[in-house]
Amino acid sequence: MALQNNGQFVCPKRDGTKVEGNDIEALIPNEAVHQLVQLFDHPELTAPMCHRCDVNKAEHWCDSDCKHCYCSKCWDNIHEVGHYRNHRKFPVKDRPSEVSKCQEDHDDTVQYWCEGCSKEICNNCQQFKHKDHKVVLVTGDVKPLEEECKTGLQAVQLSLNYRSNRVENMVTEIEKETESNKAKVTETITSLRQIIDKHEQDLLENIEKVENEEKDKTVNYKRQLQGEQQQLIEQIFNFVITCQDKHPKKRFEAKKVFDDYIQRAQLKLLELKPLPRNKYHIGDFNDKIREIEAQLRNFKVEKAPACENKKVQDRIKDSPDKSILDLSSLELNDKDMEIVATELEINRTLIDLELYNNKIGADGAEHFADALRTNR
Numbered sequence: 001m002a003l004q005n006n007g008q009f010v011c012p013k014r015d016g017t018k019v020e021g022n023d024i025e026a027l028i029p030n031e032a033v034h035q036l037v038q039l040f041d042h043p044e045l046t047a048p049m050c051h052r053c054d055v056n057k058a059e060h061w062c063d064s065d066c067k068h069c070y071c072s073k074c075w076d077n078i079h080e081v082g083h084y085r086n087h088r089k090f091p092v093k094d095r096p097s098e099v100s101k102c103q104e105d106h107d108d109t110v111q112y113w114c115e116g117c118s119k120e121i122c123n124n125c126q127q128f129k130h131k132d133h134k135v136v137l138v139t140g141d142v143k144p145l146e147e148e149c150k151t152g153l154q155a156v157q158l159s160l161n162y163r164s165n166r167v168e169n170m171v172t173e174i175e176k177e178t179e180s181n182k183a184k185v186t187e188t189i190t191s192l193r194q195i196i197d198k199h200e201q202d203l204l205e206n207i208e209k210v211e212n213e214e215k216d217k218t219v220n221y222k223r224q225l226q227g228e229q230q231q232l233i234e235q236i237f238n239f240v241i242t243c244q245d246k247h248p249k250k251r252f253e254a255k256k257v258f259d260d261y262i263q264r265a266q267l268k269l270l271e272l273k274p275l276p277r278n279k280y281h282i283g284d285f286n287d288k289i290r291e292i293e294a295q296l297r298n299f300k301v302e303k304a305p306a307c308e309n310k311k312v313q314d315r316i317k318d319s320p321d322k323s324i325l326d327l328s329s330l331e332l333n334d335k336d337m338e339i340v341a342t343e344l345e346i347n348r349t350l351i352d353l354e355l356y357n358n359k360i361g362a363d364g365a366e367h368f369a370d371a372l373r374t375n376r
Contacts (some may be wrong), residue, residue, distance in 0.1 A: 102122035158369070
């Protein structure tokens with residue numbers, strides 16, 4: 001800027017003030033900018049710094065010619081001589097606020113705030129350039145504006161608190177739900193192992209029982225065969241002795257005995273038919289295991305169905321007038337109020353809502369209150 005003006009800074013007000021580019025320190029400080037710089041450099045301070053030393057925190061405001069803030073030391077140094085002694089001193093907190101000027105390039109005092117343009121305007125602009133705009137008298141009572149903003153901010157704060165609390169509760173619920181699911185899995189698998197162990201024991205006992213029964217059959221059959229075998233040996237021994245006897249009579253007599261034995265033995269052998277071999281097996285174990293495995297794999301962590309209450313949903317759906325909703329005497333609980341809150345977020349035309357004779361607790365009331373804050 002100085003290069004474009006022959007090395008000089010020219011006052012933008014065109015009052016003839018000029019400052020050499022190499023003498024920028026001689027520029028008159030802008031009080032507003034000066035205070036902004038102070039706040040930026042010293043954000044921990046709520047009061048401005050001393051205008052003279054720019055080191056100490058200002059304590060006094062000169063309401064006479066100076067119109068500056070000073071620390072106690074600088075005030076005494078400046079105002080102890082001459083006509084400065086007559087300057088009026090006030091606490092810095094009591095200094096008057098700066099008078100705003102119209103933002104339409106007029107030098108008139110601001111009297112209105114144009115809501116459409118978001119500008120401070122003077123009386124002249126309000127009557128002409130902004131005559132069709134909605135304006136608010138700046139010098140009027142701003143308390144309603146403050147209350148409106150305060151109410152809005154409180155509503156936002158309450159909504160944030162509600163959501164923060166709900167998130168915290170959700171974290172707790174998630175942790176409890178996780179522990180419950182883990183316990184359920186452990187309990188189920190433990191029960192399954194117990195069932196498998198018990199069934200294994202029963203199967204092994206059954207196998208041993210079948211084995212013993214089959215062995216008993218074979219042992220009994222074998223015992224009978226051994227009895228017949230013993231009788232056969234005795235008959236063979238008698239036959240050998242008889243054959244050694246030279247008397248025909250004894251041979252004929254012995255023949256009848258042998259014929260009777262052979263006939264009895266043949267009848268006995270008819271009774272002692274060859275013992276059948278009964279085979280036992282478990283079945284296709286692999287197929288059964290695959291079926292059990294498939295069933296086990298069906299158990300997964302799945303999203304639980306959303307909270308539903310058919311009575312409430314039907315009442316909302318069948319309501320002919322969307323501005324009126326009667327949900328009384330439906331035994332609504334806190335969970336059901338989430339459905340009602342969702343309806344309030346969707347239905348912006350609702351005016352009359354009946355909720356008496358239900359079982360709504362503190363959590364349900366919170367759901368309802370938050371929905372009301374957004375449905376306005």
